[in-house]
Amino acid sequence: MEPKLSEAVEQWFSWNKDESSSAEIKSLVDDKKYEELEKLLLSRMEFGTAGLRAKMGPGFSQMNTLTIIQTAQGLLKYAQKQFTTEELATKGIVIGFDARYNSKSYASLTASIFARAGCRVRLFSNICPTPYVAFSCRFYGLCLGVMCTASHNPKQDNGYKVYWNNGAQIIPPHDRGISEAICENLEPWESSWDIPLIPDIYENNLISDPMAEVDIEYMKLLKTSSTRLEKNKESKLKFTYTPVHGVGTKFVKLAMETFNLPELIEVPLQCNPDPEFPTSPFPNPEEGKGVLKLAIEAAEAEGSNHVLASDPDADRLAVVEKQADGSWRAFSGNELGAIFGWWAVSNWKKNGSQDGENTYMLCSTVSSVILKTIAAKEGLNFEDTLTGFKWMGSRAKELIDQGKRVLFAFEEAIGFMFGQNVLDKDGVSAAAVMAEIITSLDEENFSLSHQLENIYKTYGYHVTNNSYYICHEKSIINKMFSEIRNYDKNPGAYPQALGRFKISGIRDLTTGYDSREEDKAAKLPVSKSSHMITFYFDCGAVLTMRTSGTEPKIKYYSEMIGSSLESCKSELDELIEHMVNNLYKPEVYGLIARSLN
Structure with missing residues (x-):
């Protein structure tokens, strides 16, 4: 050795x-x-803006009791530098956990380390949705929050997501500061191994359970997002719901009750939390009908035309609708973003107090620009941010602090923030609002598909084509992007065209280069630890390639805007084919294509 x-x-x-x-x-x-x-x-797990997410197991590179003790100690030390002793003693931290293996013990461990240092701790006594932690940070005016979850990852993974006092996930420089503090506090303090579990942990008078109060206050504020509480009572629609073995059932039921919407049809094999994820080894409803097969079968059996699905920590929402020909349509995140955006703006216009100058919608830079188009036509503001709700949540808080109103924000990965109650993606509120939209459309004999078509006829077809390739070797990913930045072995030269599609602009948020700017410097923040290149084409198409921060994926996002659905689809398919052959080169790099099963 x-x-x-x-x-x-x-x-x-x-x-x-x-x-x-x-x-x-x-x-x-x-x-x-x-x-x-x-x-x-x-090697150690890398703490970044997504916090931690890794496989559970022994060693410094995996999630286990020792590495979480090290993480909690570092987080505490960093918090003590950022907040006063009084702030930590009176405001403190909120901690939640999902139903995964070890999530509860990781949460209890963190709570005990903070409480021993004299910090006020709100520790949820049972599983909760990730949005509850984000909500609690702002509702109670806390210093920070932690959610122990790996979201939609496989059962062997877990994670540690950190929120700041603005109610949003951390962004730089906090990620770097926390990472440095962890490395400075690797040796466990003797007391850190003394980990009282729920319910014994509440014997410490600095630790309390916020669950009952947050259930009430979250739903009370959610109720203000409904525009048709009385009309919803009349609906005869049936909604099928699955949490995909996650935490969502109780909370989405409460949200539906809050909106006076019909009782949910449950999926028997998936409605209860189960860390084994027995019916869905990859419990990501974004993957569409394959993951939601059991939910569609349950809907068919009960005569329900709509399936709502949360991911296991209930911060994202998938929607599937039965079509007139009997087939089922899974809507993409961009399509749902268009529907939510239309609904938000329609209600904003109806209330008669439109202040477009101080009203905003947001989305991530790899999402459809449909909100930008809607905002321009309807007289309100639009902004895009870097990928991830940490950026949208932080920007939303800045706008709120300036007296602005944020109607809606979304990312294409089925993440939606409706209103300002939670500055993060929230699958609980999104489920209730989407059910209300469907109920309203049903009164006009309209389906979601019909309404989406109307939106595109009004604002132009915004056709997207998003997918990914899998690569487990970082060196291969780096080589691939290096060759793009030195195209055809030309140092510093990016491609000028893909097939017949001429490239008019390039933004590289890894290097900070943007050919469209006079000084060639990108305006959005730069991250050298990940790859992200966007190509802008003469025909109006946009194509982004980026690496994932939590999964071994090289993702791509593309969009074409036009007056014809068919021409947009045809041109976009051709562009993607050129991209795969000339940039991804899956045979050369040994990349694995996304499975559509």
């Missing part, structure tokens, strides 16, 4: 008091599996 690895092994055994994970490391040592030990012990 190399000295460096030997030192890391000794460090692990010295710091770790969890017998099961130490036994796994010892077994690898005994079997002389040094390559695997190097992967587990010679």
Whole structure:
């Protein structure tokens, strides 16, 4: 064994008091599996703006009791630098957890470390949706929040998402500051291994359970988003709902009741939380009808034409609708964003107090620009941000603090923020609002598909084509993007065309280059730790390629705007084919195409 690895092994055994994970490391040592030990012990999980998300297991590179103790200690030390002792003692932190393996213990661990340092802690006593943590940060005026969840990842993963006092997920420089503080506090404090669990943990008078109050206050504010509480009572529609083995059932039911909407049809095999995800190993409803097969079957059996689905931590929403020909249509995030945006602006116009100058809609830069088109036509403001709700939430708070109103924000990955109650994507409120939209349209004998067509006829067809390739080797991803930035072995030269499609502008948010700006400098923040290049074409198409911060995916997003659906689709399909052949080169780089099953 190399000295460096030997030192890391000794460090692990010295710091770790969890017998099961130490036994796994010892077994690898005994079997002389040094390559695997190097992967587990010679690198650490990277703490970024998404916090942590990784596989659970032994070693410094995975989620386990020791690495979460290190993370909580670092987060506490960073918080103590950013807030006064009095602020932490009176405002403090809120902590929630989903139904995954170890989420509750990671949450309890964090709560006990903060409470021992004299911090006020609100720890949810049971599983809760991620939006409850974001909501609580602002509602209680707290310093920060933590949600233990890996969202829609497979069962072997978990995560640690951090919110700041603005109620949004952290953005720079907090991610870097927390990461540095973690590395400065790696050795566990003796008390950190004393982890009282729920309900015993509430014997500490600094720790309380906010669940009952947040249920009431969240729903009270959500109720203000409804525009037809009395009319909803008359609806005979049936809505089928699945949380895909996650936390959503109780909370989406409460939201539907709050809106006076019909009782939900549940999917028996998926309605209860289950960390095994037995019917859906990849519980991501964004993948469409494949993940929602059981929900569609339940809807068919009960005569329901609409399926609503949350991801396992209930911060995102998928929608599937039965069509006139009996087929089922899964709407993309961009299509749902168009429908939500239309609804938000329609209600804003109806209230008669339109102040377009101080009213905004937001979306991420890889999402459809349909909100930009709607805003321009209807006389309100639009802004795009970097990818991720951390940026939209933070920008929304800045606008709110300036006396502005944010009607709606969304990202194409089925994330929706309706109103200003939660400055993050919220699948609970989105489910209730979408059910209300469907109920309203039904009175006019309209389906969601019909209304989407009307939106496109009014504002132009905004056709998107988004997907991804999988690559587990970072070096290959780096090589691929390097070749794009040095196209045809031309140093510093990007491609000038893809097939017949001429490129008129390029923005590279990894290097900070933007050919469209006079000084060639990008206006959005730059991140050297990830890849993101956007190509703008003479024909009006936009194409973005980026790496994922939480998954081994190289994603692409494209959009074409025009007056004809068919021509937009045809041209976009041709453009994507050129992109795959000339930039992705899956055969050359060994990339795995997205499975559509």
